[in-house]
Amino acid sequence: MSTISKPVAFIIGYGSNLGPAIARKFKSEGFSVAVSARKLNEKAAKEDGYLGIQADFGDIASVRNAFDRLESELGPAAAVIYNAASSSPTSPSDPLANSYETFLGNVNVTGVNVYEVARRTKAGFEKLPAETPRAFIGTGNLTPWIQLPSLLGLSVGKRAMVNIVESSAAAYGPQGYRFYFAHEVKGSTGGPQIPPTGQAHGKRYTVQAVNCPS
Template sequence: MSASKPVAFIIGYGPNVGAAIARKFKSEGFNVAISGRKVDENAAKEDGYLGISADCADIASVRNAFDRLEGELGPAAAVIYNAFSANNTTDEDPLANPYETFLNNVIVTGVNFYEVARRAKAGFEKLSADTPRALIGTGNLQPWVTFPFALGMSVGKRAMANIVEASAAAYGSRGHRFYYAHEVKGETGGPQVPPTGQAHAEVFYRIWKQKEQGPWEVCFTETGALYDRAAGKVVS
């Protein structure tokens, strides 16, 4: 892998959204690293990626993943956090999960995103001034819409959104950009299940190319069009 290329780090790699994002950034000339609990590092190498096994529930594992990334490829210009944990219950019994299960959902989805944001920012500060840099958290509607059956993930996504909002306000003017990006159905503005991998890939790459911090929330549809959540309509 060329040391002169920008680096993209996809955390929480999976066969849909994560794979589409990795392919997109690789096609745009990035060195790409992918990370997850079930990442096959040999298969990743065959695909042209650096595979890093990491468990986002374990903060030491998250830190080690960044250490390995920077040791082998250098600091990332694009960091994508696609990890989450959900153990759904029902709307009638949102407290059915044990405390430990709820806590794991919150930690993976939101709390450990804080350390990812810290490490991403530290990496951004090592890049040349003309290199765009962004941390993008894969979101959903949960910061604004209550889904009682997914309480642990919902609390985690609200934490992620709060971290992104604060970071964008503090560091965006310095060129270190932070976004919470999420997909909705274009016709209804409701959840898009399953998510559309290619739409994520196209939108996330567009976000990365921007050099100025835009609105920290980026809402888009299955076609990649931007969606105004407050107005309830597609805007571009």
């Protein structure tokens, strides 16, 4: 962690559950926090002590503008949390019911545009002091490994995210750049925790972001 200034955490997908809990936890750990969502009250975010950046992560120009603004106002992020997703459920018996445009929108937000987020995250990591821990964490679920025909767009997007994260972790891990695909499971069964709990995500994500790899 930098001894010169506060490290920066960028929470993408600042909704009503996970995003606020994760942001509060990072702030309590001494991070400067930026939050972003398609529908975001930037004034309310500022009142909570965050830099609010309204952005649509289905639009690649908006993704780039969000990172430009982050770096110009706070600096490059040491922790980037990708919590954005898009889903348009269909009947399980008709997974191809959505239009191509709807399907593509789901996939872009959930997975494909994660490529540009990861690319900009890695470029930011390169600007940080050598002693600063760095982590990208993508919020996941079980859809990359199970069949849910009614959530085809979400599933394809999450599978793309997994591929991007795994490739980045393998390539940049030796440099201390950590990339994670994380989802909450029940301690008793190992099954998915539904609904996911914001407090648990905040606790785990800050541990992953603050601790240097052993």
